[in-house]
Amino acid sequence: MALFDLWDIHFGYPGRAPVLTGADMTLEAGERVCITGHNGAGKSTLLRIMVGLLRPEAGSVTAFGQPRRAEADFHEVRRRAGLVFQDPDDQLFCPTVAEDIAFGPLNLGASREEALGIVERVLKQLDLMHLRDRITHKLSGGEKRLVTLATVLAMEPDVLLLDEPTNGLDEANEARLVEVLLGLPQAMVVVSHDPHFRRRVGTRSLRLHEGRLTDAEPACRHAVTP
Numbered sequence: 001m002a003l004f005d006l007w008d009i010h011f012g013y014p015g016r017a018p019v020l021t022g023a024d025m026t027l028e029a030g031e032r033v034c035i036t037g038h039n040g041a042g043k044s045t046l047l048r049i050m051v052g053l054l055r056p057e058a059g060s061v062t063a064f065g066q067p068r069r070a071e072a073d074f075h076e077v078r079r080r081a082g083l084v085f086q087d088p089d090d091q092l093f094c095p096t097v098a099e100d101i102a103f104g105p106l107n108l109g110a111s112r113e114e115a116l117g118i119v120e121r122v123l124k125q126l127d128l129m130h131l132r133d134r135i136t137h138k139l140s141g142g143e144k145r146l147v148t149l150a151t152v153l154a155m156e157p158d159v160l161l162l163d164e165p166t167n168g169l170d171e172a173n174e175a176r177l178v179e180v181l182l183g184l185p186q187a188m189v190v191v192s193h194d195p196h197f198r199r200r201v202g203t204r205s206l207r208l209h210e211g212r213l214t215d216a217e218p219a220c221r222h223a224v225t226p
């Protein structure tokens, strides 16, 4: 069973030319699907449709084996598929890094102690312990991006949806991010303009062009076992 199956997705913003005009995509366990395409092609739009932040005009979204149509159908999808937005400021809203990471688990019913344990685990995993008590809005762009990933990993999603995760990262942090992603068990969809990054991380690459997804560069790696 595919984790996600998007079929013939059509979408346009009001008063603008259509963005998606029959996009198809599947995501299987163990896959890391990279998506490329020019600015404004609709990559972020597609990720938002996957988690129900936008609803397609036509076509279907099946996630975790169930067709998803109404808002209520997407609650489970958003719990199981963690979207890391392109702009970290859309995602970080607590005073400190630790509070931002603890927010999701606390919201899902974790105790204060459990949440603090999760904060420590994900910060160690991403090598970010030094940022634990920093004021979130005073972090650099690259630091914010890594913290955003930490907030999503803290929710232990089954699928990761990453929108331009290398934006603003220096070489060392980009290399570290590659290692972290390759070590994660989750299937993921990664939107990236960075061909080197896509080749390192992706098990499959798609190009979004004129509203549809097609195979891009040949895969360089085989799917990892889930």
Ligand SMILES: Nc1ncnc2c1ncn2[C@@H]1O[C@H](COP(=O)(O)OP(=O)(O)OP(=O)(O)O)[C@@H](O)[C@H]1O
Residues within 6 Å of the ligand: 013, 014, 016, 019, 037, 038, 039, 040, 041, 042, 043, 044, 045, 046, 086
């Ligand atoms: N809320 C909105 N209202 C109207 N138009 C929008 C809105 N959000 C995005 N768009 C437009 O829809 C198109 C697709 O945007 P989207 O952000 O999905 O592209 P993208 O492929 O992610 O681009 P980039 O590579 O620049 O991040 C663009 O032309 C954009 O201007």
